[in-house]
Structures are given as C-alpha cells and as structure tokens.
Amino acid sequence: MEKLNNHQPKIKIEELNLSIGRAKILRDINVEIPKHKITVILGPSGCGKTTLLKSMNRLTDIYSDIRVTGKILIDGEDILHTTKDVTEIRKKMGLLSQRPYPLPMNIYKNISFGLRISGRRKKQFLDKRIEHYLKQASLWDEVKDRLKEPAAGLSIGQQQRLCLARGLAVDPDIILADEPTSALDPISSQEIEKKFVELKNGYTIVLVTHILRQAIRLADYVIFMYLGEVIEQGPADQFFKSPQTEITRAYLKGSIN
Amino acid sequence: MSLWTFVILLSPLIIFAGLMWKSSMLLEDNSIWKLIWSDSWKPLSGEFGFRPFILSSLWVTLISLVVAGPVCILSALHLTYFAHSRFTRIMQPAIDILAGIPSVVYGVWGVIVIVPFISDRLAPLFGAETSGYSILAGGLVLSVMIIPFILNILIEIFNTIPVELQEASLSLGVSRWITVRAVLLRKALPGVVSAMGLGLSRAFGETIAVLMVVGNVTRIPEGIFRPGYPLPALIANNYGEMLSIPLYDSALMMAALILFVIVLLFNLASRFVIIRYENKYR
Amino acid sequence: MQRTEELFFRSLMLLSSALIVGVLIMIIYSILKVGIPSLSIEMLTQTPKGGFYFGKEGGILNAIVGSLYLALGSTFLALVIGLPVAIFMNTWLLRRKKLVNTIRFILDLLWGVPSIIYGAIGFTVMIMMGWKTSLAAGIIVVGLFVLPIMIRAIDEGLKASPLGLTEASFSLGATRTELGFRVLTRQCFPGIITAILLSFGRAIGDAASVLFTTGFTDNIPTSLGQPTATLPLSIFFQLTSPIPEVKNRAYAAAVVLTVIILLTSVLSRLFSSKYKKQTIKF
Numbered sequence: 135m136e137k138l139n140n141h142q143p144k145i146k147i148e149e150l151n152l153s154i155g156r157a158k159i160l161r162d163i164n165v166e167i168p169k170h171k172i173t174v175i176l177g178p179s180g181c182g183k184t185t186l187l188k189s190m191n192r193l194t195d196i197y198s199d200i201r202v203t204g205k206i207l208i209d210g211e212d213i214l215h216t217t218k219d220v221t222e223i224r225k226k227m228g229l230l231s232q233r234p235y236p237l238p239m240n241i242y243k244n245i246s247f248g249l250r251i252s253g254r255r256k257k258q259f260l261d262k263r264i265e266h267y268l269k270q271a272s273l274w275d276e277v278k279d280r281l282k283e284p285a286a287g288l289s290i291g292q293q294q295r296l297c298l299a300r301g302l303a304v305d306p307d308i309i310l311a312d313e314p315t316s317a318l319d320p321i322s323s324q325e326i327e328k329k330f331v332e333l334k335n336g337y338t339i340v341l342v343t344h345i346l347r348q349a350i351r352l353a354d355y356v357i358f359m360y361l362g363e364v365i366e367q368g369p370a371d372q373f374f375k376s377p378q379t380e381i382t383r384a385y386l387k388g389s390i391n
Numbered sequence: 392m393s394l395w396t397f398v399i400l401l402s403p404l405i406i407f408a409g410l411m412w413k414s415s416m417l418l419e420d421n422s423i424w425k426l427i428w429s430d431s432w433k434p435l436s437g438e439f440g441f442r443p444f445i446l447s448s449l450w451v452t453l454i455s456l457v458v459a460g461p462v463c464i465l466s467a468l469h470l471t472y473f474a475h476s477r478f479t480r481i482m483q484p485a486i487d488i489l490a491g492i493p494s495v496v497y498g499v500w501g502v503i504v505i506v507p508f509i510s511d512r513l514a515p516l517f518g519a520e521t522s523g524y525s526i527l528a529g530g531l532v533l534s535v536m537i538i539p540f541i542l543n544i545l546i547e548i549f550n551t552i553p554v555e556l557q558e559a560s561l562s563l564g565v566s567r568w569i570t571v572r573a574v575l576l577r578k579a580l581p582g583v584v585s586a587m588g589l590g591l592s593r594a595f596g597e598t599i600a601v602l603m604v605v606g607n608v609t610r611i612p613e614g615i616f617r618p619g620y621p622l623p624a625l626i627a628n629n630y631g632e633m634l635s636i637p638l639y640d641s642a643l644m645m646a647a648l649i650l651f652v653i654v655l656l657f658n659l660a661s662r663f664v665i666i667r668y669e670n671k672y673r
Numbered sequence: 674m675q676r677t678e679e680l681f682f683r684s685l686m687l688l689s690s691a692l693i694v695g696v697l698i699m700i701i702y703s704i705l706k707v708g709i710p711s712l713s714i715e716m717l718t719q720t721p722k723g724g725f726y727f728g729k730e731g732g733i734l735n736a737i738v739g740s741l742y743l744a745l746g747s748t749f750l751a752l753v754i755g756l757p758v759a760i761f762m763n764t765w766l767l768r769r770k771k772l773v774n775t776i777r778f779i780l781d782l783l784w785g786v787p788s789i790i791y792g793a794i795g796f797t798v799m800i801m802m803g804w805k806t807s808l809a810a811g812i813i814v815v816g817l818f819v820l821p822i823m824i825r826a827i828d829e830g831l832k833a834s835p836l837g838l839t840e841a842s843f844s845l846g847a848t849r850t851e852l853g854f855r856v857l858t859r860q861c862f863p864g865i866i867t868a869i870l871l872s873f874g875r876a877i878g879d880a881a882s883v884l885f886t887t888g889f890t891d892n893i894p895t896s897l898g899q900p901t902a903t904l905p906l907s908i909f910f911q912l913t914s915p916i917p918e919v920k921n922r923a924y925a926a927a928v929v930l931t932v933i934i935l936l937t938s939v940l941s942r943l944f945s946s947k948y949k950k951q952t953i954k955f
Contacts, residue, residue: 188558191562193558193561193562196554196557196558196561198474198475198476199476219566221561221564221565221566222564224561224562224563224564225563225564227562228562228563229558229559229562231555231558231559232555233555235553235555235556235558235559237556237559237560237574238574238577238578239577247560247563247565247573248563248564248565251563251564251565251569251573251675252564297559300559300563301562301563304563304564310562393761395754395757395758396758396761396762396776399758399776399779399780399783399821399824400775400776400779402779402783403779403782403783406786406790406794409794409797410790410794413797461689462689462692462693463689465682465685465686465688465689465690466686466689466690466692466693468686469686469687469689469690470690473683473686473687474687474690478690481694482690482693482694484938484942485693485694485697486693487938487942488697488934488935488938489693489696489697491874491878491934491937491938492700492878492931492934493877493878493879493880493905493930493934494878494879494880494881494905495878495880495905495908495909495927495930496700496704496878496908496927496930496931496934497700498908498909498912499704499707499908499912499923499924499927500700500703500704502912502913503703503707504699504703535696535700538693538696542693566675566679567679568678568679568682568683569675569678569679572682589785592785593785595787596785596786596787596789596790597787598787598788598789598880598881599880599881599905599909603909603912623787623789623881626789626793627789627881627884630793630796630884630885633796634800640797640800643793644793644797647789647790647793647794650787650789650790651786651790654785654786654787655782655785655786658781658782658785659782662778662781662782666778
C-alpha cells in the first residue's frame with residue numbers, strides 16, 4: 135500500500151468496531167482517506183459500507199443502542215472522543231444520500247437553512263452564497279427564477295443537485311456520498327459524477343457505491359469491504375489491476391454481488 | 392360472508408338513516424337551525440334547544456385538546472427521537488393500559504381526585520367557588536382519556552418520516568432539537584393536525600366519565616368552573632324519560648344524530664388527511 | 674442560545690412522557706386505595722342484599738357474573754361474525770385492494786362511533802319490538818359495538834402474514850376457504866387471541882352501551898331474557914350513594930374491573946410474545 139506520508143490523511147480510522155444491539159456491523163476497521171481525492175468504498179450490499187460512511191460524521195449517534203470503539207481522526211482530531219459538540223464536527227462534512235431529501239421548504243430556504251441556523255442571517259450575504267453554491271452544483275440557471283418555489287417541485291435530478299448545493303453551503307471540507315446516483319436517470323447520474331470530479335480539488339470526497347463501473351470511473355483510491363471488514367484498500371490503479379486477495383478478485387469478476 | 396361485508400360497508404349510512412328517521416318527527420315542527428341555535432330546553436313545553444349541550448360539549452372537548460395536545464406532541468417527539476429504548480419499553484405498555492381503562496373507572500378517579508382538587512385547591516386560586524363538578528373537571532378527565540389515543544397516532548406519524556431526512560438535516564450541523572422543530576415537525580404537520588382531529592372526535596363522543604364529573608346542569612356554562620351538560624350526557628341521563636314526554640324520544644335521537652354526524656365528519660376528514668400523508672412516503 | 678433552547682425542550686419532552694406514566698400510576702393508585710379496603714370475601718361472593726341502591730349488605734357477585742356472561746357472549750358473537758369477515762378480506766378479496774381498503778376505512782370509522790350511539794339505537798329498536806332489557810339485548814348491542822374492533826384487530830394480524838404464504842397455499846391446490854381457515858388461522862393465531870382479548874376488554878368495560886339495554890338487577894340472570902347487572906353500571910349507579918356500604922360496592926367493582934383489564938392487557942402481551950416463537954420466522 136502506497137504510504138501517504140507527504141500529506142496527513144484527511145480521515146484516519148483506527149480499530150473501529152461498531153455494533154447496533156447484538157449485531158456487529160463493523161469489525162476492526164483501519165482506513166486512511168487522502169485529501170482532495172475521491173475515495174470509493176466498494177462492496178456488495180450489506181457489507182457495512184454505508185454504516186462506515188455514516189460513522190464518519192457520527193450520524194450513527196441516532197441509534198440509541200449503538201456501541202462504538204476505536205478512533206476516527208479527522209485532521210488529526212478524534213471525533214469519537216472529543217469535548218466538541220457533535221454539530222460542530224458535522225459541519226465539516228456534507229452528506230448526499232441515495233435519494234434526494236429536500237427539506238420541506240422552498241429552494242432558497244433549503245440552501246440557506248444550514249447558514250441561518252449558524253446565525254448568518256443577513257439577506258445580502260445569503261443571496262450571494264445561495265447563488266454561488268447553486269452555480270457550483272450547476273443548478274443556478276434552472277432555478278434562478280423560482281427560488282421561492284417549494285423544493286419538492288423539482289425533478290429528481292435537480293433535487294439531488296439541490297441537496298449537493300445545500301451540503302456545500304455550510305462550507306464543509308469533506309463530502310460524504312451514499313450511492314448518490316442510484317435513484318437517478320443516466321443523464322442526471324452523469325452530471326453528478328462530473329460534479330464530483332470537478333469538486334475534488336477543493337474537497338475530499340468519500341463515495342459509497344456498489345456500481346463497479348462508477349467506481350472505476352471516479353476512484354482515485356479504493357476501500358473494499360466485505361461482511362463488515364475492510365479486505366483491501368489502495369490507489370485505484372493498483373486495486374483494479376492487481377487485486378491482492380481472493381475475495382477481491384472474485385468480486386471484481388462479478389461472482390460476488 | 393360477502394353479505395356481512397356488504398352490510399358493513401353500508402352501516403354508517405344505515406345508522407345515519409335510522410337516527411334521521413327517528414328525529415324526523417321533531418323536524419316536522421322545528422327547523423334544524425332553530426333546534427341547534429336555541430338555548431331553551433323545556434321538554435314539557437315542547438321546546439328543544441340544543442345549544443347548551445353543544446356548547447358544553449365544545450368547551451369540554453376544547454379543554455381536553457388544549458391539555459392533551461401539547462403533552463402528546465412533546466411526548467411523541469421524545470419517544471420517537473430522543474428517548475432510550477429502555478424508556479420506550481416502559482411507555483408502550485403504559486400507553487396500552489391507559490387506553491384500556493374503562494370509562495367508568497376514569498369517572499371514579501375523576502370523582503375522587505379531580506373534583507375535590509378543583510373545588511378545594513384550584514378554584515380558590517382563581518377566586519372561584521365551585522362544587523368541583525364542572526366543565527374543567529370534564530375537560531381534565533377527558534384529556535387523560537384521549538392521551539393514549541393521540542399519542543399512538545402521533546408516534547406512527549413521526550415514524551413515517553424517513554430517517555434520511557433527519558440525517559440530511561443533522562449533516563448540515565443542525566442540532567437534534569432544531570432538526571425536529573424546523574424540519575421534521577414541519578413535514579409531519581398534516582399528520583399532527585389530523586391526530587388532533589381524531590382526538591377531538593374521540594373526546595366529543597365520550598360519555599360516561601365526563602357525565603360523572605361535569606355536573607349535568609342544563610345551562611350554557613358561564614365559565615370552566617361552572618357545571619355543563621355535554622351532548623352524550625344528555626342522551627345517557629334521559630333515556631328513561633324518553634317515552635313519557637311527547638317528542639322527547641325524537642329529541643334525544645336528534646341529539647344522537649348531531650353527535651354521530653360531528654364525530655363522523657371529524658373522523659373522516661382526519662383519516663383522509665392521514666392516508667394522503669402516509670401515501671406520500673410509501 | 675441554541676443550546677438553551679435544546680436543553681429546555683428536551684426536559685419538557687422528558688417531563689411530558691414522565692407525566693403520562695405518572696398519571697397512570699396515580700389513577701391506579703387511587704382506585705386501589707378506595708377499592709381494596711372494600712374488598713372482602715362477602716363482597717366478591719354475594720349479591721347485594723336489600724337492593725343495590727339501599728341495601729347495606731352483600732356484594733357485587735351479580736355484577737361480576739353478569740359482566741362475565743355479557744362480555745363472553747358479546748365477544749363470542751363478534752368473533753363468530755368477525756373472523757370469517759376478516760379472513761374473507763384477506764383471501765377472497767386479496768386482489769381487490771381498493772375494496773378491502775375501503776372496508777378497512779369504514780371499520781375504522783365505525784370503531785370511532787361512541788358506544789352511546791349503539792346503545793341509543795339498540796334501545797330504540799327494543800322499544801319498537803317490545804323487548805325488555807335483557808342479557809340477550811346487551812350481548813347483541815355490545816357485540817355489534819365490539820365487532821369493528823374484532824374485525825380490524827384480526828385483520829391486522831392477518832395482514833402481517835406475508836403474502837408468500839397465501840400464494841404458496843394457492844398453488845398447493847387449497848380452495849380459498851380451506852386456505853383461509855387452516856393456514857391463516859394457525860399462522861396468525863396470536864393475532865386472533867390478541868383481538869379477542871382486546872374486544873373482551875372493551876366489552877366488559879363499556880357502560881354506555883349496556884345502560885339502556887341490559888338494565889340492572891340484584892340477581893344473577895338465569896336466562897338470556899332477564900336483565901343483568903354489569904360491573905360498569907354497578908359502579909355508575911352506586912358511586913354517588915350517601916350510604917357508605919353502597920359506595921363501597923362501587924369501589925370494589927371499580928377495583929375488580931381494573932384488575933380484569935390489567936389481566937387482559939398482560940395476557941395479551943404474553944400471548945403475542947410467546948406465540949411469536951411458534952410461527953415461521955421470515
């Protein structure tokens with residue numbers, strides 16, 4: 135595995151074990167996620183990749199009977215054992231889900247929501263930011279005349295871009311994406327994929343997917359999971375061209391789905 | 392089997408028709424608006440004004456919703472989004488037991504606890520004198536009775552919202568409570584309103600417990616410390632006199648009809664909204 | 674500032690849930706407090722001597738036995754009509770989703786109709802037919818009142834049975850009726866038991882539906898045509914008596930009724946968890 139010793143990894147997970155109730159979901163996870171790259175977490179369904187993703191911004195806190203041990207270091211700081219409020223930690227990361235979940239408000243308010251809660255309420259400031267992020271998500275031209283209309287009225291591809299803009303609006307460093315194109319048509323999927331490639335210069339992107347082709351297209355770095363464990367991780371070229379383990383080879387050939 | 396199913400489908404209509412038919416004699420001499428609006432209830436003189444009873448029912452129901460509503464909303468939010476599973480495991484049987492306690496038993500509790508509480512402790516605080524048998528007593532007892540009902544519906548409503556919406560808001564760095572207040576509650580609003588509507592219809596029709604504490608005095612209540620006479624209590628108390636005074640039975644059936652229609656309408660409207668709300672997420 | 678709002682509402686929510694549990698405990702405590710001193714062997718094994726209104730001796734056996742007869746009879750009636758209908762809804766009508774959902778909707782509406790309306794209609798019919806107040810009349814009226822509950826509860830249990838089981842039985846050549854009774858009933862047995870217990874609890878505790886229809890008496894009925902005492906009415910009629918011995922009978926009846934309800938609730942939970950192990954796990 136190529137050592138990332140010129141930069142500190144953006145996210146470093148050490149000995150992470152996670153169970154919900156009796157079920158052990160993540161087992162001895164050790165991964166490093168490099169800065170300004172697209173890291174793809176790959177694996178068949180049920181392997182725990184979504185849980186791993188969501189543990190990175192502690193969304194897993196929602197479950198009351200959850201037990202987590204280990205460390206999750208973001209920029210060197212362990213977010214599992216910190217005195218900081220979890221909302222501060224979450225602002226560093228934006229989430230894009232499988233299906234778009236626009237907030238029950240108009241387009242303008244969807245994007246400004248995160249900002250307003252943090253106390254930024256000046257209209258001029260918000261107007262500028264909203265335009266900026268909608269442009270970043272390539273949605274501005276389509277919605278600039280209807281910012282006050284309900285977000286639910288947009289098409290599903292537009293909604294996903296809206297959710298992207300909304301997530302970017304709180305100025306995260308990291309984008310967490312959970313199979314973000316699985317509910318979209320091919321054209322919208324392509325648009326989102328293009329976005330990720332553009333965005334990686336400014337953000338660190340962690341993408342969960344079970345679509346092998348998408349991983350091949352987008353990944354700079356791959357983490358392969360199976361049954362709650364990390365089987366292999368490394369730079370994309372290395373991973374796809376010379377997989378190290380039997381399971382990886384079987385998966386890439388299509389025998390495990 | 393299919394016959395019974397058919398009967399079931401038509402039963403609300405059958406009930407409506409039956410009550411209508413029985414009230415029709417009263418409607419021959421009096422217009423329906425006069426009956427609902429008039430506050431003069433003198434059966435021996437043939438005067439049947441339903442207003443005192445309708446107003447009493449409305450007052451008692453309103454009090455019960457004002458008390459039970461916020462408590463149920465807060466508790467439902469607590470149980471769905473904040474409580475440990477240990478707590479919810481205690482709550483569920485507690486809610487079921489509250490739901491199963493018979494009306495009379497609530498009435499007994501009302502008589503031995505709530506009525507004295509109002510007459511001895513509460514009313515003096517407001518400078519009022521009362522025996523305790525009052526609209527307020529009816530409203531308070533009723534509020535406890537509708538809590539399990541509304542609570543269960545609200546929990547179901549909140550559980551319908553996909554967890555991903557909560558995750559989306561939390562990911563923006565928004566705290567749990569603000570997520571609940573600004574996003575989830577907003578999304579659940581139609582459901583919450585219908586839960587209140589269903590609570591209202593349940594409260595409106597409750598008979599025995601309220602009857603036991605409300606005083607049963609035929610007058611438009613002057614305040615919550617004064618006694619009242621809700622519609623179901625009217626029917627329950629006077630069924631014995633029904634046959635001795637002309638048109639009395641028709642009047643009581645009319646009361647039943649008014650009750651039936653109000654309960655049915657609120658029930659229908661609320662369930663309709665809930666169905667539409669749930670269909671959005673399935 | 675966000676923090677204080679969060680803290681404030683979190684405590685308010687916890688308080689609301691705790692309040693609800695607290696009220697339940699308070700209600701049960703107050704009932705037990707007045708009722709247990711009134712309990713004695715005589716109370717439970719004798720009928721009131723000297724008339725239930727004035728008699729100072731004897732107990733509430735009339736009401737206990739009467740209520741059991743009534744509740745068992747009406748639950749049985751509701752089961753006999755309701756089980757086939759519920760099965761019908763989930764087998765023959767399985768394909769006609771819209772029809773089944775309409776039936777469910779109407780059953781939910783009927784569930785919301787206050788029991789006094791059933792009682793009032795029942796009384797009217799009894800007058801028209803010249804029937805006197807009797808156990809039979811009570812069983813029919815309460816049975817009809819409880820029917821929507823029985824059907825819906827069994828239906829919920831049947832609904833939970835995965836479709837695959839139904840399809841599999843179809844392909845094995847079972848006729849629709851065979852399929853209905855054998856397979857579904859066995860799989861959904863706990864659901865049916867829960868429905869029966871739920872209906873029994875409602876039937877035994879309701880006062881408004883028996884008020885006009887079963888009458889009241891000091892004696893234990895020996896035939897269906899006789900009036901019957903019931904626990905709810907025993908409380909209702911005797912609670913406000915100035916004679917302490919009479920009042921005590923009311924309190925005792927309240928305790929007995931509450932205990933019966935708590936038992937049904939516990940049994941219902943036990944059944945659903947015990948039998949869940951015997952059904953096929955999906």
